[in-house]
Amino acid sequence: MDWVEPLSRSGWLVGGFLRFFGKNIPNFPMRRFISWAFLLGMIPFLTQCLNIPELSSNSLSFTSTQSSAPEGTDVTVQVTLDRATRLDLEVEFEVFFTGSYFYDAELTTPSPLLIEAGQRVGNITFTTQDDGVMELNGDTLTLVITGTNDPDLILVEDALEFQHIITDNDVPELPSTGVRVYLTWDAATQSFNDADLDLILSYDNGTSIDPILISESSQGFEDVGLAGTAADGDYYLSVRYLQTRNNLQNDVEFSMVFAQEDGTLSFAESALTVNQVGQTIPFIKMNKVGTDFTYSFAE
Numbered sequence: 001m002d003w004v005e006p007l008s009r010s011g012w013l014v015g016g017f018l019r020f021f022g023k024n025i026p027n028f029p030m031r032r033f034i035s036w037a038f039l040l041g042m043i044p045f046l047t048q049c050l051n052i053p054e055l056s057s058n059s060l061s062f063t064s065t066q067s068s069a070p071e072g073t074d075v076t077v078q079v080t081l082d083r084a085t086r087l088d089l090e091v092e093f094e095v096f097f098t099g100s101y102f103y104d105a106e107l108t109t110p111s112p113l114l115i116e117a118g119q120r121v122g123n124i125t126f127t128t129q130d131d132g133v134m135e136l137n138g139d140t141l142t143l144v145i146t147g148t149n150d151p152d153l154i155l156v157e158d159a160l161e162f163q164h165i166i167t168d169n170d171v172p173e174l175p176s177t178g179v180r181v182y183l184t185w186d187a188a189t190q191s192f193n194d195a196d197l198d199l200i201l202s203y204d205n206g207t208s209i210d211p212i213l214i215s216e217s218s219q220g221f222e223d224v225g226l227a228g229t230a231a232d233g234d235y236y237l238s239v240r241y242l243q244t245r246n247n248l249q250n251d252v253e254f255s256m257v258f259a260q261e262d263g264t265l266s267f268a269e270s271a272l273t274v275n276q277v278g279q280t281i282p283f284i285k286m287n288k289v290g291t292d293f294t295y296s297f298a299e
Helices: 004-024 028-050
Strands: 059-062 066-070 074-081 089-099 105-107 113-115 121-128 139-148 161-167 179-187 196-204 209-215 221-226 233-242 252-260 265-272 280-289 292-297
Touching: 059 139, 066 074, 074 113, 074 161, 089 121, 113 121, 179 196, 179 280, 196 221, 209 221, 233 252, 252 280, 252 292, 265 280, 265 292
Parallel strands: 066 161
Antiparallel strands: 059 074, 074 121, 089 113, 089 139, 105 121, 139 161, 179 221, 179 252, 196 209, 196 233, 233 280, 252 265, 280 292
8 A cells, every 4th residue: 555655664764763862862751752752743744645634624605696597497506515514414594585576486495404414415496486477677586594503614604695586587568659558467365367457548638537548358467558649648557456356355466567669668566455456546647748758656
């Protein structure tokens, strides 16, 4: 073996040292002390000869810190150790949502994450829902490692947070003229098919505000268009919350997207409560001057 010859040499050196200097060392305890000191000094040399690795502190981090994918995608996030854990490791983490009004992700791995003894990698998984709601900003899901059951484990500070951006795949179609308004929604506790909203476009003629277009498809998607040749002035977009099918009444979250012929997109979102079932709620005031449109919340 590779270490036999160096080890033999070290023994020869110790023996030679004692034979050469032993007669000048006054007593046996002193000779024994010098022998042990010499052997201790040989330990680093022997360690290198035997290829014995020095153990470093184990550390934990996310393998990557950011990703992005369209809604409707299953996502797996890896948590990695420098080396395999000797005992079962529990990794505690928290989840945060930011961005859109709609939370389109469902965590399938509970906290704490278990990394079994002998393993280096653990997986946190979640699914993102394809809900049909137009969300120009999308959602950001953030995972943050907050601690473990191993007090000696080093947590890598700049790799304890992971962000996943959920991009929306519901793209509004641009109109050939004027503006087109899209209303999409999703019930807070049920699918959007359990809620029924209508979109109403009204015109302020100076003496009254009269409906001119009503979209009532009841499929989780409504849209109305206003041509560039339409009269200038103030228009109002209202949302009517009808009785939900199956007699279920839920808070319902909705978004409204304004797509103009020049490619400009504007976005607003809100929610209606069960107490507003049967009501028509003015939501957006839209002012038209030629081909220019401005939007504000209706008072």
